[in-house]
Amino acid sequence: xxWAKRVWNNFVHPSxxxxxxxxxxxxxxxxxxxxKRKFQLxxxxxxxxxxxxxxxxxxWYCNFSEIVWKWLGGIxxxxxxxxxxxxxxxxxxxxxxxxxxxxxxxxIAMKELWFLRNECLYDNxxxxxxxxxxxxxxxxxxxxxxxxxxxxxxxxxxxxxxxLGLKSRKVKSLIVKEVFFTLPLPGQILLCCDGASxxxxxxxxxxxxxxxxxGGFIIPISGGLGISTNYYAEIYAVxxxxxxxxxxxxxxxxxxxxxxxxxxxxxxQKLPWFAIARWRKKKGKGxxxxxxxxxxxxxxxxxxxxxxxxxxxxxxxxxxEDVKVLIANQLxxxxxxxxxxxxxxxxxxxxxxxxxxxxxxxxxxxxxxxxGLELRLNGKEGQGQTGGALKLI
Numbered sequence: 001x002x003w004a005k006r007v008w009n010n011f012v013h014p015s016x017x018x019x020x021x022x023x024x025x026x027x028x029x030x031x032x033x034x035x036k037r038k039f040q041l042x043x044x045x046x047x048x049x050x051x052x053x054x055x056x057x058x059x060w061y062c063n064f065s066e067i068v069w070k071w072l073g074g075i076x077x078x079x080x081x082x083x084x085x086x087x088x089x090x091x092x093x094x095x096x097x098x099x100x101x102x103x104x105x106x107x108i109a110m111k112e113l114w115f116l117r118n119e120c121l122y123d124n125x126x127x128x129x130x131x132x133x134x135x136x137x138x139x140x141x142x143x144x145x146x147x148x149x150x151x152x153x154x155x156x157x158x159x160x161x162x163x164l165g166l167k168s169r170k171v172k173s174l175i176v177k178e179v180f181f182t183l184p185l186p187g188q189i190l191l192c193c194d195g196a197s198x199x200x201x202x203x204x205x206x207x208x209x210x211x212x213x214x215g216g217f218i219i220p221i222s223g224g225l226g227i228s229t230n231y232y233a234e235i236y237a238v239x240x241x242x243x244x245x246x247x248x249x250x251x252x253x254x255x256x257x258x259x260x261x262x263x264x265x266x267x268x269q270k271l272p273w274f275a276i277a278r279w280r281k282k283k284g285k286g287x288x289x290x291x292x293x294x295x296x297x298x299x300x301x302x303x304x305x306x307x308x309x310x311x312x313x314x315x316x317x318x319x320x321e322d323v324k325v326l327i328a329n330q331l332x333x334x335x336x337x338x339x340x341x342x343x344x345x346x347x348x349x350x351x352x353x354x355x356x357x358x359x360x361x362x363x364x365x366x367x368x369x370x371x372g373l374e375l376r377l378n379g380k381e382g383q384g385q386t387g388g389a390l391k392l393i
Contacts, residue, residue: 006088011100011147012107016139019111023055024084028114030055046120047127058117059110067129068109068136075163076102077156095157096149097169101140104147105164108139140164186213188252191241194259195225195233204228206237208244219244234259235272 007017007024022028031043031053043052047064051057059065060082069080076098078090091102112132119125144166151157151169161168184190190211197204204225210218221244225233238255245253257263265271 006103007107009103011143011149012104013143013146016104016107016111019114020107023059023110023114026055028055030058046117059113064127064129065113068113068132071129071133072105072109072136076105076160078102081106095152095154097147097151098157098160100147100149101160101164101166104143105136105140108136112136112139137165140166183211183215184213184254188213188254189218189245189250190254190256191245192256193234193237193241194257195230195235195237197228197230197233201227201229204230204233206233206240208237208241210241210244231259231261232272232274234262235265235275238262239275 007021009017012020026033031041032055034041035043045051045053045057045062047058047062051062060069060080066080072078073080076090081087081090087103087106091099094102109132112135116125116127116132120127141164147166147169149169150172151161153171158168192209192211193206194208195204195206204227206223206225208219208221210220212218221240223240225236228236234257238257241255242253245251
């Protein structure tokens with residue numbers, strides 16, 4: 001059992017934690033440990049004088065120790081613990097305040113039992129249960145300022161704190177918030193995407209849930225990404241959801257995510273590098289290295305006639321209409337470059353025939369995309385011998 005994080009806590013005084021750590025590590029001069037070091041001695045418990053002295057006997061099984069634990073168990077309504085693990089297990093379902101008080105009280109009891117053993121063995125002390133109880137209560141009272149956890153507003157918590165002479169703790173108030181969940185329109189599917197990283201960066205995973213317009217469950221998708229950040233996991237979830245939708249012929253889809261950073265990444269066309277590589281590999285050859293990352297991401301959807309929307313909560317941030325505006329703005333900026341590469345609009349029909357179609361894609365996916373977008377914006381989609389080359393969005 002990993003006790004380092006359990007023993008060294010802010011609410012446990014270092015002097016108590018250090019002694020408990022020694023007991024946990026069995027760094028004690030008990031008779032059984034001395035025998036392991038080849039000492040010849042007669043072993044007898046200093047408390048009960050009936051059994052051999054071991055760490056477990058002194059802390060848990062001795063008649064004197066059981067009196068102390070029975071007294072504490074009456075306050076917390078717990079049984080007498082028989083190991084370190086049981087101390088943590090007893091309070092696992094209690095409030096944070098009771099959990100703190102129980103762990104601290106148990107640690108103090110373990111320390112006082114061990115100190116009393118040394119006092120009786122080396123200083124001719126007496127085994128008095130009342131004395132050790134008073135020492136436990138005094139130490140608990142002095143540690144009251146170190147405990148900050150909140151209590152539950154129930155009688156059990158108040159009774160425990162009052163029995164140990166502690167002040168009442170703050171109660172965490174619960175606020176009921178109304179949550180709206182909007183379903184997609186008829187004919188659409190909703191893909192709720194999320195990702196998380198433990199440690200950021202750390203071990204990360206993503207999850208996706210698909211639902212239809214009636215709220216019916218379609219599919220769950222989950223997977224691991226190894227060591228990554230929260231942001232990358234969120235982006236990757238949207239990519240995986242889009243790939244699944246295309247593979248299963250869902251062309252009217254709505255993506256929903258709770259990450260504002262992901263929304264801004266799509267709006268500002270600043271996706272990570274792996275988004276481009278993923279779509280190149282998924283959508284075949286010829287998706288050349290493009291400067292407009294957002295267009296590369298959206299392009300496979302619009303090529304198949306997909307209606308694409310991104311939601312943050314219930315607010316729509318990105319839709320097909322927004323993409324058209326974005327495309328129009330980009331085309332105006334690149335108008336000069338288009339004329340140099342393909343000439344006037346009248347010459348585009350000659351360039352985009354079936355024979356040169358693949359060559360254009362290999363040369364520059366961006367140029368090929370812009371040609372199709374400009375023709376559609378000019379209202380010339382499907383004219384002449386361009387065929388499918390113009391149905392890019």
